[in-house]
Amino acid sequence: MQPRRSSCLNRGSSGAGSSSRPPSSQPQSPPSTRKRVRQHPSRDVSPELVEPENESLSETDSDNGVENPMGEAETFANRAKEERYHENRLMYRTKLDLYPELMQPHKTPLSPLFISMAATERFKGLKDRKFIDQHRISLTDENLADVRSIVEKAGLLHTLTDVDAYQPSVVKEFIANLLEASERDVGVAVYLRASMIDFSPSLINAIYCIPGFEDDPNWLDESIDEVCGFLTDGQINRWENMSSKFLSPTNQVLYKLVCTNWIPTMNYTNMNQARLKFVYMLHHNEDGFNFGKLVYDQIMRMAENTKKKKSRRIMFPTLIQQVINFQRIVPIDYPTDEFTGFPKLVVKDIKAGRGTGADTRSATLEEDIERTIADLKAIHIRLRRGEYPRYAPPPTGNQEDEVAGNTEELSQAGDTEELSRSLSF
Template structure:
């Protein structure tokens, strides 16, 4: 993602296709005018200030005054954006009420089908992975704020809402019966449909459009670890959370809570490290698509992964609130607290004992062979002749794999996530 001035990056044409994909051209001319005007007002926004404390000096001194001027001119608080967006949706729905109604008969005001009700029962005992927020006025976090802002994700970590657990669980339970809608789906929530799509997520958080570059997902991990550790770690096998720089330690917390959620805040995961690497390099990506597919996968696996926590509850609540208010229900649980502020760990980046060198394929193959020969010598006396031949065969296969990999070792360590907490 190429760095741009904040004003040009956030002032863009509205992605209003998600408001009108189901409506014929001749039926919604007046509603489109309402939608277009409201959307254009909504997208001209920069992160709202957290409190009355003045904005701190930008890390880039030569652009600081320009950045502050843009910030003052383009601030649009969350409540204003929500109001404008709901007005646009209401104008559309007044012209086309069928957009609010599911194509099939629903079972009740809360559940589309009996299957959705059963999924809700399965979700009822599950806990949530709570999202975190970034203070915009904390001088100690300006380095983190700059990386996130340059990547266009600042609204994702500064918009703060509590969430209603029962509403979020109902949304996830009804996702299994969602209907196609534009580039996403329409989900049944408390009597009517709610749009859920990548384009809506991107518009909601003022995320700029860009040409997507999926190459970041294949970035070599040794290169990623070198950057994120401040050039101390050269190999993925040596990587540990204690070697992340202070800035990247906070970013990893945000990845684990707001972008690719997990309860394993210290386990080094290749996808999450690559995500931070991509933020630093500002490579193009479709953030809405990343979030959208994670939530869909969670909904699809409610029966098989019963210990996993519910991810991104604040985002799900905001997806609903930006379209309409939700009528309360006697079964509703008390709202959660607001997302907690992410903080810097005083011990971050202070890991000692780093002894990492550039990868060397021949040395690693020799070490692997020596290691496997040690195992072989201990096991040969306990194995049958057939077992010895099988083991020798797999040893040879491993060596050939290492040679053909050209440096991408098949036994790279990747800690398993523990989502259940």
């Protein structure tokens, strides 16, 4: 039985003084939130091309070098989380004793680190990749009480409060071996450091105390104009006028968390329809949704694209580390292993919601038709003047079928970001 969301936080505060702290792969005293805390010297590597970082939505982000150690409430919550992790590791140890065959790889591994030579090559391609670091939220900051309330009702509070430092090399080994994972009834088992790690949507939900749900909400079907109006407190009612500066302070924080913890991207200021609809869903859905599947599909898709998209950053590093820590303690491989700092605190931008100058009228069919006719007339005039360069004809026949097939494949894969792009989000 999964623990209740609220009890996991309360349990740490009520019994923190008397309970013994379980063993953990993380430092027990909260480290700094600086970008990198090196515990051992690492080998020199030549950096490869990575995607450019866009300006953050929050100009007062905690990524300015200021230390943000965990407060007392966060420390209690983290102790409660460690108790749950310790109990689950004992259960996995029992599972290993009773069913050793389930914890064995489906083929003889190449080495204690990699299941095959192909996994070794994938790791080489990943070793210089940077990460999209996840964020955490303060449990005591009154300025964020509104954000905490929305996230808690949506069942995602533990994704922002259960924090861990992560080991970059271990996370990359996990991704390198993921493509050759053993199939399981509800997910896969990934080879990691001479043992197996279960990975599935249900496991992710269990880690973050996500409650049960009956039907996943169709949040991608929401009207984008209605979403924009709601998230900007009525300032913007048309998608084409949407900009990050119009988001209310509360929704600015939620959108930032979507971009780091739930549907990761480095384009924080680039408004994306799928991410905006996700924020809208957080406000309106209190029946729960399959968060584990959302994350699982994104990570599996990322593993499949390690060769094709070499500039992409690695998503969900903290979550992947917690999937591992939930099951076993990973032995440290000297001198290459290191830990990062805990995730940084998310903050509100005092300038959020102050955008002006946009047309706030709601969209109407008549206006849209008139604007489309005017645009087509302008295009016709430019064509007659020869102002457009020569262009390739649109796809026909089998090409159209291929485009439709790719869109359907993305939809079935459940990858929200790729699906959004295919639908011109």
